[in-house]
Amino acid sequence: MANRITLEVTRYNPAHDEKPRPDTYEVPLRKEWVVLDALNYIKDHLDGSLSFRWSCRMGVCGSCGMMVNGVPKLTCATFLSDYAPGPVRVEPMSHFPVLRDLVVDTSDFLVKLAKSKPWIIRKVEKPLDEEYFQTPEQMDAYKQFSMCINCMLCYAACPVYGLDSLFSGPAAIALAQRYNLDSRDQGASDRLDILSHHEGIWGCTFVGECTQVCPKNVDPAAAIQQYKLTATMEWLKALVLPRGAE
Amino acid sequence: MNNPTEYLPRSYHTRVSTYWWLARWAYVKFILREASSVFVAWIVVVTLLQIRALTRGPADYAELQNSLRSPLLLTLNAVSLAFVIFHAVTWFNLAPKAMVIRLRGKRLSSLAIAAPNYVAWVVISAAIAWILLRG
Numbered sequence: 427m428a429n430r431i432t433l434e435v436t437r438y439n440p441a442h443d444e445k446p447r448p449d450t451y452e453v454p455l456r457k458e459w460v461v462l463d464a465l466n467y468i469k470d471h472l473d474g475s476l477s478f479r480w481s482c483r484m485g486v487c488g489s490c491g492m493m494v495n496g497v498p499k500l501t502c503a504t505f506l507s508d509y510a511p512g513p514v515r516v517e518p519m520s521h522f523p524v525l526r527d528l529v530v531d532t533s534d535f536l537v538k539l540a541k542s543k544p545w546i547i548r549k550v551e552k553p554l555d556e557e558y559f560q561t562p563e564q565m566d567a568y569k570q571f572s573m574c575i576n577c578m579l580c581y582a583a584c585p586v587y588g589l590d591s592l593f594s595g596p597a598a599i600a601l602a603q604r605y606n607l608d609s610r611d612q613g614a615s616d617r618l619d620i621l622s623h624h625e626g627i628w629g630c631t632f633v634g635e636c637t638q639v640c641p642k643n644v645d646p647a648a649a650i651q652q653y654k655l656t657a658t659m660e661w662l663k664a665l666v667l668p669r670g671a672e
Numbered sequence: 673m674n675n676p677t678e679y680l681p682r683s684y685h686t687r688v689s690t691y692w693w694l695a696r697w698a699y700v701k702f703i704l705r706e707a708s709s710v711f712v713a714w715i716v717v718v719t720l721l722q723i724r725a726l727t728r729g730p731a732d733y734a735e736l737q738n739s740l741r742s743p744l745l746l747t748l749n750a751v752s753l754a755f756v757i758f759h760a761v762t763w764f765n766l767a768p769k770a771m772v773i774r775l776r777g778k779r780l781s782s783l784a785i786a787a788p789n790y791v792a793w794v795v796i797s798a799a800i801a802w803i804l805l806r807g
Contacts, residue, residue, distance in 0.1 A: 440682035496695060523683035531683050563777045585699060588688040632766065633702045651770035 431455040431506055432513035433464055435476065438524050446524055448515070449473075455510060461501040462490050465516065465528075478528035485641055488577030492528050493517040498582035498639045519582040521591075535578055538594050541620050542602035547613025564609040571604035571649055573642040580636035580646050586629055593629040594620070596636035596646030603649040606656075622657040630654075704755075705762045711755035718749070764789040 430452050438446035451472050453464045462480055469476045480490040483502045490501045495515050506514065522530035552558065580596035581587050587595045602621055606614045621627055630650045637647040693699040718740070725736040739745070767789055768782035 438684055440684070446684055446686075520686070521688070523685045525683050563774075566779070585688070585692055588692065631702075631706070633699070634766070634769075635696075635698055635702075637769075638698065645769070648769040651766075652772060655770060 429455055431464075431510060433461075433468070434513050434515045435465070435468065435528070436517045436524075437476070437527050438518075439475075440526060446518070450513065453506075455506055455512075457507055459506045461492070461494055461499070461504045461506060461514065461516060464506055464514075465501065476528075477526045486575060488575035491519050491577045491579045491582065493520055493582065498579035500577060500579065500641045503641060519578060521582055521584070521588040522578070532578060534591065535576075535581060535595065535598070538598040539576070539601065542594065542598045543613060543617050543620075544598075544601040544605055546605060546608060546611045547616055548610075549612045558610040560609055567609070568604045568607035571600045571607070571644055571646075574601055574604070574644045574646075575642055577641065579639045579641065580644075583635040583639040585633055585635075586631055590625070590629065592625040594623075594626045596630075596650065597644075599627060599630075599653065600644055600646035600649035603653050606653070618657065618660060621653060622660070627653050627657060701762075704758065708755040708759035708762075711752040712759055714748070714752050715756055760793065764793070 431454075433451045433453055434448045435451060436446045437443075437449045451468045453467045453472075456463075462483065465476065465478050465480075469478075478490070478492070478501075480502065481487040482489070485500055485503045488500070491498060492501050493499070493516070494501065494504050495509065496517075498519060501516070516528065518524045518528045518530045522532060522534070525531050574597055576597060578597065584593075584596055587593050599621060602617050605611045606617060627650050630647075632647060632651065634647045637645045640646065689695075693703045721736060722733070725733040740749070764786050768785040771785050773780040773785065
């Protein structure tokens, strides 16, 4: 194994750059190094002005998502040696506005996430001294979707979101479904309008790449397809049953 | 579109290229899967024409069959067959994503949901082949 590898890192300074440009850096290639280690090496030893987000270094916080050779990846879980002999292209996540270097503006996702009401909604609250019991089977129904860490790799992989930024996107829908499937939740009808909207689940054309790039095996594509079935049944029910019937 | 304001940072928006679907093999496969619907529609049209010719009698049917033997249509139908098979296989494989079936508290595996589709495909194809080839 060669002991050095070249990184092509996107640089963009909004103060004086018209558009982002690649810059190359040579870093040590160590077996145990991930792409994030290489970026930290650049920041510590080669260019302290390089900006990127990171925090936990263990695939939990979801901050360090970037495009590595064109594919959305958590850079803390992407080994450099897998890209040897290089060069490795590191770019900011696709489909998001770039603020500086590898840092993107995630506001759009955060607004969409809040709109899908990803929290437990109760029509009737139990008294404070009573618990909400849940069987292992009931938990199993939503657990997969609850593993989402909001890293937004699915948005960077989704061509629908890239072409139409109004689309709610994979993670927001998967998280809505996570609460819809929770036996303690009573808010499915509150989420129906926002999910069943043209820019909600029906915007999805089932490319399936959101699921491929998800580092937590959340499978947002499945969440969306399953909700399409639910929304269709709700629509049929509303059509066939008299108004007010449940 | 850059939007410099006093309080918000300027940002760079990249436009998605018209050729985005060539960037990755997975995207190419998706576009092929979507395009396959055109060929599925063509096969439906051919089948409807065949049924119409059948109802009009043996002479009409023979004439249609003869015109379908042109090299152009043979090529088109061969390509269509490939796309229809691709369409069927991709959708059969995607079926487990949309369906969550629980049996005695456990979720049925993807294979258990996809396999019956393939079995039905083989059985129906075999039945049609038997009807067509026996006489």
